[in-house]
Amino acid sequence: MKKEHILVIRFSALGDVAMTVPVVWALATQYPDIRITVLSRKFARPLFDDLAPNVNFMEADLKQEYHGVRGLNALYRRLVAKQFTKIADLHSVLRSDYLRMRFNLGRYRVEHINKHKNQRRKLISYKNKVRKQLPSSFENYAEVFARLGYPVDIRQFHSIFPEEGGNLNLLPKEVGPKKSFETWIGIAPFAAHQGKIYPPKLMEQVIFKLIQQQPNVRIFLFGKGEDEDKYFPLWNAQYHQCLIVNKCCESMYQELILMSHLNVMLSMDSANMHLASLTGVPVVSVWGATHPLAGFLGFNQNTDNAIQLDLECRPCSIFGNKPCQRGDYACLQNIPPERIVERITTLINN
Secondary structure, three states: OOOOOOEEEOOOOHHHHOOOOOHHHHHHHHHHOOOOEEEOOHHHHHHHOOOOOOOEEEEOOOOOOEHHHHHHHHHHHHHHHOOOEEEOOOOOOHHHHHHHHHHHHOOEEEEEOOHHHHHHHOOOOOOOOOOOOOOHHHHHHHHHHOOOOOOOOOEEEEOOOOOOOOOOOOOOOOOOOOOOOOOEEEEEEEOOOHHHHHHHHOOOOOOOHHHHHOOOEEHHHHHHHOHHHHHHHHHHHHHHOOEHHHOOOHHHHHHHHOOOOOOOEEEEOOHHHHHHHOOOOOEEHHHHHHOOHHOOOOOOHHHHHHEOOOOOOOOOOOOOOOOOOOOOOHHHHHOOOOHHHHHHHHHHOO
């Protein structure tokens, strides 16, 4: 009998791909006799390379090598050669829809994600908003595998690392060993869209107050981009307790190792919330235009640690990419730094 070989398709942004990890892990560990290949972009490889013995990773460059319909046809031919038996489309966008169509024509068993678009529209509606918890992305992914005949229990997943965390010896000397009296806090203060970014001037107050309250704190600044390039050097120069992670860590895998040793991570609704969640670290997350009701809270994170304001207009966007209806981003501007610091301190003390 032919051995089952499942193709899992998920392109898109890092955070969305990271959210597949607990589900793929559950599938791999609960069904060790099947083979699993994850098809994604190159950046996602560190999330899957050592996830389980029966999980392989396959990267696809959709911007160049497999660009356009001709490129997707070439990718399809490459995939067919792998002799997959079932296809799980965890993305359901134009590119994966096209691949799914080709597999359907080839009489493969194919299932795809239900994004609950109608419920999402009601959640962010301006006049007739329906604030109801949508299924999480993890549940949506698991549902795809259940329809393929492989129901999974994702509650068993804790971390991509052993209980003691990743190997700190693999990190650069700037990080060094974690001393017993130190508190390590990660801060990822930026996101792809303004509707998900806590104002930098308020974030600096959070940093200042944390340093005041935690004399033995080390603060690791996570993220890479124009905002990070602008603010991180300023904060690093003013507060010697701060370390810019992308200036010393050479890979995402190193960053994940560092995350696994944090006492707490402070993040926006962004990829770093999901990456930290994969290392079993508690995350204090700040929410503005978006909302945990949409199903994107980090894996196994407590909603009590989601900092947000109860405004009539929230949420106004699923992904945070829409302009503020009020024009003032009150959902973020009006969150006091003290509230964030208090939540972080509570987690550290407990």
